[in-house]
Amino acid sequence: MAQYDIDEEYAGFWEDLLREAELTGEPQNSAFFQLYANLAAENGDCADLTYTPARKEGRGRAGFQVDGYAIDLEKGELHLAICDFRTERELQSLNAEGIRSLFGAVQRFCELAGQADFVRGLEETSSAFEVAWQIHEHRALIRRIRCVVFSNARLGTRKKTVESATVLGAEITLNIIDFTRYCDIITSKGGAEPIELDLEDLNGEPLPSLEAHVGDSACKSFLVVMPGELLSRIYGLYGARLMEQNVRTFLQARTKVNQGILRTIQEDPSMFFAYNNGITATATAVTLKPGKSAISSIRNLQIVNGGQTTASLLNARDKARADLSAVFVQMKLSVIDEEQVERVVPAIARFANTQNKISEADFFSNHPFHVEMQQISRRLNAPAAAGALAGTRWFYERARGQYRNEQALRGPAQKRKFEAEFPKNRVIQKTELAKYRFSFRALPHVVSQGAQKCFLAFAQDVGKQWDANRALFNDEYFRNAVSEVIIFRWLDAAIGHADWYRSDRGYKANIVTYTIAVLVNHLREVHDARIDLAAVWRLQGVPEALQKALLQLAPQVAERLKDPPSHIQNISEYAKLQACWAAMSTATWEIDEDVLACTVSADEAKQAQKDAVEVKRIDQDIDFEVRLLALAPRAAEIEQLAIQRRLLSPASMKALGRLKAGGAGLTRAERGALQDLFVRLEDSGDAGRALVAP
Numbered sequence: 001m002a003q004y005d006i007d008e009e010y011a012g013f014w015e016d017l018l019r020e021a022e023l024t025g026e027p028q029n030s031a032f033f034q035l036y037a038n039l040a041a042e043n044g045d046c047a048d049l050t051y052t053p054a055r056k057e058g059r060g061r062a063g064f065q066v067d068g069y070a071i072d073l074e075k076g077e078l079h080l081a082i083c084d085f086r087t088e089r090e091l092q093s094l095n096a097e098g099i100r101s102l103f104g105a106v107q108r109f110c111e112l113a114g115q116a117d118f119v120r121g122l123e124e125t126s127s128a129f130e131v132a133w134q135i136h137e138h139r140a141l142i143r144r145i146r147c148v149v150f151s152n153a154r155l156g157t158r159k160k161t162v163e164s165a166t167v168l169g170a171e172i173t174l175n176i177i178d179f180t181r182y183c184d185i186i187t188s189k190g191g192a193e194p195i196e197l198d199l200e201d202l203n204g205e206p207l208p209s210l211e212a213h214v215g216d217s218a219c220k221s222f223l224v225v226m227p228g229e230l231l232s233r234i235y236g237l238y239g240a241r242l243m244e245q246n247v248r249t250f251l252q253a254r255t256k257v258n259q260g261i262l263r264t265i266q267e268d269p270s271m272f273f274a275y276n277n278g279i280t281a282t283a284t285a286v287t288l289k290p291g292k293s294a295i296s297s298i299r300n301l302q303i304v305n306g307g308q309t310t311a312s313l314l315n316a317r318d319k320a321r322a323d324l325s326a327v328f329v330q331m332k333l334s335v336i337d338e339e340q341v342e343r344v345v346p347a348i349a350r351f352a353n354t355q356n357k358i359s360e361a362d363f364f365s366n367h368p369f370h371v372e373m374q375q376i377s378r379r380l381n382a383p384a385a386a387g388a389l390a391g392t393r394w395f396y397e398r399a400r401g402q403y404r405n406e407q408a409l410r411g412p413a414q415k416r417k418f419e420a421e422f423p424k425n426r427v428i429q430k431t432e433l434a435k436y437r438f439s440f441r442a443l444p445h446v447v448s449q450g451a452q453k454c455f456l457a458f459a460q461d462v463g464k465q466w467d468a469n470r471a472l473f474n475d476e477y478f479r480n481a482v483s484e485v486i487i488f489r490w491l492d493a494a495i496g497h498a499d500w501y502r503s504d505r506g507y508k509a510n511i512v513t514y515t516i517a518v519l520v521n522h523l524r525e526v527h528d529a530r531i532d533l534a535a536v537w538r539l540q541g542v543p544e545a546l547q548k549a550l551l552q553l554a555p556q557v558a559e560r561l562k563d564p565p566s567h568i569q570n571i572s573e574y575a576k577l578q579a580c581w582a583a584m585s586t587a588t589w590e591i592d593e594d595v596l597a598c599t600v601s602a603d604e605a606k607q608a609q610k611d612a613v614e615v616k617r618i619d620q621d622i623d624f625e626v627r628l629l630a631l632a633p634r635a636a637e638i639e640q641l642a643i644q645r646r647l648l649s650p651a652s653m654k655a656l657g658r659l660k661a662g663g664a665g666l667t668r669a670e671r672g673a674l675q676d677l678f679v680r681l682e683d684s685g686d687a688g689r690a691l692v693a694p
Helices: 006-024 028-043 096-113 116-120 127-137 179-186 199-203 228-242 259-267 269-275 307-318 338-351 360-366 368-379 402-408 412-421 430-440 451-468 475-497 508-527 533-539 544-561 571-575 578-585 593-598 602-644 650-660 668-683 686-692
Strands: 050-056 064-072 077-084 144-151 161-167 170-177 196-198 207-211 219-227 279-283 285-288 294-299 302-305 328-336 395-397 427-429 529-531 599-601
Touching: 006 028, 006 179, 006 475, 028 050, 028 064, 028 077, 028 144, 028 170, 028 179, 028 451, 050 127, 064 096, 064 127, 077 096, 077 127, 096 116, 096 127, 096 144, 096 161, 096 170, 116 127, 127 571, 170 179, 170 228, 196 199, 199 228, 199 294, 219 228, 228 307, 228 328, 259 269, 259 307, 269 328, 285 328, 302 307, 368 395, 368 430, 368 451, 368 475, 395 402, 395 430, 402 412, 427 430, 427 475, 430 451, 430 475, 430 508, 475 508, 475 533, 475 544, 475 602, 508 529, 508 544, 508 571, 508 578, 508 593, 529 533, 529 602, 544 571, 544 578, 544 593, 571 578, 593 599, 599 602, 602 650, 602 668, 602 686, 650 668, 668 686
Parallel strands: 077 144, 144 170, 279 328, 395 427
Antiparallel strands: 050 064, 064 077, 161 170, 196 294, 207 219, 207 294, 219 328, 279 302, 285 294, 529 599
16 A cells, blocks of 8 residues: 555645535535545445435434435445544544444444334434435345445554444444545555455465466466355455456446356355356455465455356345355456556456456546546646636546645645646546536436446446547537536535525535536527537636526525425435436526526537537547658558457558558548557557557
C-alpha cells in the first residue's frame, strides 16, 4: 500500500469535507457520508447507498442507528451503512468496544424493522421509515446483510471483516472503513484496494497447486483445486470487490445464479468438478509454503471469469442450505506484476472463455474516450470567470487519484502553480460525468439508479457513438460537458442552501437531476430550444435568467417527487422508475419564459455540433497523415507482426502494401483499415504498441 503521512491526510480530509459541505449546502455528517459512500461503492465494499440517517439514542436494546442502505433482491443482499463521524480535528481511535456498539446498533434496527408495529409507528416521510419498510417488506428474500462502518477514526486492530450471527434469518458480515483504510483506498492508483487473503486462516491449510509456468516468467500461472465451501465464503465476505474491480470500475459484475449449477450442487455434488468449466482469476502476488507448491496467501484476488459459478455456490449455501463439502472448483490463477495489472487483466478477461459474453462497455474504464477527455482537459483553457484575473482549466480525472498524484509529484511552488491552473473545485471525475450528461439528456430515472448503473448506461451509449463516429468527442463536446457540470453543481448548492429544502431535507440528488431534466424537456418539447451551453462556458457560470428558472422549478419538482402515487411506499425507488419520469415529463410546470434568453434553437445546436465534428475530422486526418509518414519505414515490420498475430485482413494487407511503397494514393477506406490495424496491434501487447506508437 502507498506510503503517506496520515496526519497530513487527515488535514486534507477535513479540507475536502468542509468544501463538500459548503458547496452542497449539506450538514457535515451528510457530506461525510457521501465522501465515504462514494469511495466504498467504487471500491466494491457496497452498492450505491441511499442516505437514510435514522438514529435513536439509548443504552442496550433501546438504541439503534443506520445511515444508508441499498437492496439487491436478485442476490438477496441488503447493504447497510453506519457512520462513526468524529468532529475532532485530531485523529481519534476506534476500539473493539466501539465496533461492537456500532454493530449492535445496526443489528437492533434490523430486528426492529422485522416487526410490523415498529414500521407502522414511524413517520412515513422519514428516512427511518424508508429503510425500515424495505427491510420489513423484503425480509423473506434477504439472505445476506452486508454492514459497513464509515469512520474517520483509526482502527486499533487491522482485522477488517468480522462474521456475526444471523439477523432476520440472514447472515451478517461487518466491514470497516476506518480512516487508515480510507487513505489506503484513495492512494491505490485508481484501482480497487487489494484484497488480502490468508488461506491458512480461512481454509485451515494452504491450497495445493500445480505451477504452470517456467522460471521467472512475467506472468506466473497456477492450477488450483478450490474447495466450494472456501470459494463461497470468500465471495460472501468480499462480494463485488472480488469481481473484476481492476477491469470494470463502477460496473456491476454479471453474477446471476445458474440453475443448472445449482442442480449439480444439490443432486450430484461429487461431479461438480467434472461438469463445471471452473473459474479464471488473477492476483498480484501469492505466498507459497516453503518447499511446497501450496499457496498460503493471495494478494488482490480478482475473478475475471466464473462469476456465475461463484455466485451460484453462495446462493446454494445461503438459500438452499446446500452442503458444499464435496464440491470442488478448478481455478486457473495468473499472478501478474502490479505495474502490468491495468494492461494485462482486461486482456485476460476478454480472452477467457466466458459463459456470459462480456461487452466492450464492461471495459469502459479503460476506453480511449477517457484518454481523449483527459487530453482535451489538459490543453483547453477556460475563459476567466467574472472577477477573476486569469482563466483556469478543468481537470478530467480518468482514474481515481490522478489529481492528488499530480500534486504529489510537485514541490511547494510548483504545487501552488498547478492548483492555480487546475483548482480543486474544477476536477471532474469520470463517474460524475455520467450523471451530468444524462441529466441533460433528460434521463433522471437512470441517474437516480445510482453511480454504477448510470455509468454502465453511459458506457454503452458512449461506446456506440465512439464506434460510429469518434469525431463527436471533440473540444465542443468537452466544453458542453463542463457547462453542464457548472449548471448541475450550481443547482445542487443552491438547493442545499434554500430555505424550503432546509425545512424538509432529503432526496436532493433526485431533485437536482429531475429539475434539470424537466427544464431541458420543457425547452425541447415546447420551444424546440436548447440551453445555450456555449454561453455558460464563456461565463464560467450560470446566467441569471437560467438561475431564476431553475430556482423556480426545483421546489415544484421536490413537491411532486415527495408526493408519489398512493401505492408507492419508497420515494428513492420511485425516482428510479421510467414511470416516474413519464409522470414528471408530461406534467404542467410554472417556468418563467425569460429563460428563453439563455437558449439557442435546435437547428443552431445541431449546426454547432456538425461544425465541431468537421473540425475534429480534419484534425484527425492531419494527425493520421503525420502518423503514416512516421510509420511508413516500419511498414514491413508491422506487416510481419500482424501476420504472426493473425491480425491482417485483405483490406489492411492491401493498405500496408501501399504504405510500404510510401503511402501515396491511400483511399479513405484504406486509411480506415490501417487505423483499425494499428488499434488491434496496440491492444495485442507491448511489442505491437511500441511498433505503431504515434
